[in-house]
Amino acid sequence: MQLSRREVLRLGLGAAATGLLAGCALDTTGAPGSRGSDGLVFYSTQLATTEEAEAVRRQILAGFPREVQFAGDSSATKMFDRVRADARAGSSSIALLGALHGEFATLAKEGLLRDMTDVVEQLGDRGFTRQYLDLARIDGRYAFVPWISASYIMAARREALQFLPAGADLQALTYTQLLDWTRAIQLATGSPRFGLPAGENGLLKRFLQGYAYPSFTGGVNTTFASADAAAMWEWLRAIWGTANPQSVTYGFMQEPLLSGEVWVAWDHAVRLVDALQTRPDDIVSFPAPTGPRGLGYLPVLGGLSIPKAVADPQPSIELIRHLTDPARVSTTLRTVAWFPPQDLAAIPGGLPPGVGQEAETLQRMVGTPGAVASSLAVGLGGQSGTYDKVFTDAFRSIVLDGGDVRGVLATQAAALQGVLDSAQAACWAPDPVGEGVCRVG
């Protein structure tokens, strides 16, 4: 058979394309989160933004003797699916997991995590705070090693401070004073300048669960539809009237603070730090306000754990040792601004200005008399997303759509009870911790 030059060329290109496609299909070593020839896969729902992931790869993991592939994806659902799939397959493609306390609680409940008690004991010299060690203990054993911590605080541009109500102390505001303040700013500037992260990736749900509800009602689930809760929603509706309507698009409040679209904001400390670092003289941080039942706040704890399906946990334990080393903890604080789960005084090298300001604010907030520490939802398993939906749906119906507070709360209370019943979840702080399914009040 004689082939023309053009046919030969076509065959060559076809063969090359086939080889390429076959290579793509078969070689998965480059895919995020898969195991390379010798690499360990560190899969994390935290530090998942592009900048954070780069800092992890280039600086935080630097110096570890083995190759590590860091795969950051903020979707807890995807992480659960992968760990479950690995467990079913009987071997784990993930060597180390980085996730939040509540996410680990879900995996621990399903028996998918290795008992980390021996690792926590080996790392006794790290000086983990007792409060965080207690959070890491699930069902009597350590489900993870404390790794990073944070909380949610407030920040404001300096030009907003002139409108503070008479007698108000920025470091000890009440929710009423905050509303008066944002109203005064709106009156003076003609623009709504308060901001909440109510966008797709925003953490408004945590404001409701960890700040507004505990501060106004002293609880969350047990006081969900109470008279105090109705008062909280009325307050929220009022302050939303002073909020920039673009808040429904805000994920991180640092950008609108820097651009001036928002003058006063609440958000996760890590999502404010760029504003404080970039313009430490123009932007100030301060604690969340105090409500009728105290200052509700939500500590955030991220940890490290090893899936049960990992055959040889020793390299993963070495990686945990590396990540919790004081030098790495210092690098983590400087590069991604997550706080360590240890005393800050023990961290070598001092703190950058913005991070230092946040650290002071956090310490002040935690030390406020009447501070009420909440816990992230515990024991909800796969229902944690549906649990959050109850709060965001209530926000949408009451605040965005102007629905009747009592009516919406009654409807959503039934939905909330359904979630708790389905997960058979007991109450958690700040609700009275007890046995049996938590009852919505």
Add this chain to the structure above:
Amino acid sequence: MAEAVTEAPVVAAERRGGPQRWLPYLLLAPSVAYLLIFFASPMIQAFGLAFTSTTGEWGLGSIRAMLGDDRFWPAVWTTVILLVVLLPLQFALAMAMSMVITSRLRGSGLWLYVFLLPLGVSELGAGILWYSIFVEQGWLNTVLQSLGLIDRPVIWLDYREPWRVIGTIVVAEAWRSTSLIVIILVGGLRAIPRDYLEAADVFHAGPWQRMRHVVLPMMRPTIRTALIVRTVLAFEVFATVIALGGTGTDVLATQANRAYTEYQDAHLASAYGLVILLVSLVAVGIILVALPTRKERGE
């Protein structure tokens, strides 16, 4: 020559009897396998998920949860509105752009590359780009203020003004995806035999008559394909809506994404996927009926 003509079908028939008979099926097999593995199988799984509960029981729980969600009907209406506004707008734009590309004007070929540039931008990238334009301290307000057209920045992305937000999404989507229709239409325009256009010139047809009686009828199959592709993609519009509308504006695709990533409910997400599939099928059906080919019309 006559012998060759009569022999050819005989040879072909003989060939079909041997192993050659299976050759077409063999050549089709990779495509069929690909479609079965990557399209049919996930679709069947999605059907299964939509009609089962988290405990694996069959039922309509997820469908009821979706229909009972306050955000379901607003999402349906916004999706339909976007489609109704976008489709004619993009089609008119794409037609004009295609005419520019296929015209014999000097440098007209260059426009092909200019018009196709947005195709290289991801949907999310386009969303972020247009967000930076429409946001309060964005480029649009800066330009309008510097021209003295507005005194203070306008909040374009104000959820209390849904038509304004939908307008921004339409602009972003028109910019991002019109070029896809352009590619299809340019192909159709170039396939029109020159004889027809020259015949129209002979009969002194004006530009509008040429367009109405020659170009559009000849391009009917191409237009149909373009409309089907754009309609199906319009139901999947997602990242631009999230970037510009945030949580204040919902479409079916954002609801499906939220159900899976935020509420961690694959069953609810599949129920939304099912609705998107059904609505797409209905829309495609309408297009197929409204624009039959000459063969389908019995011509």
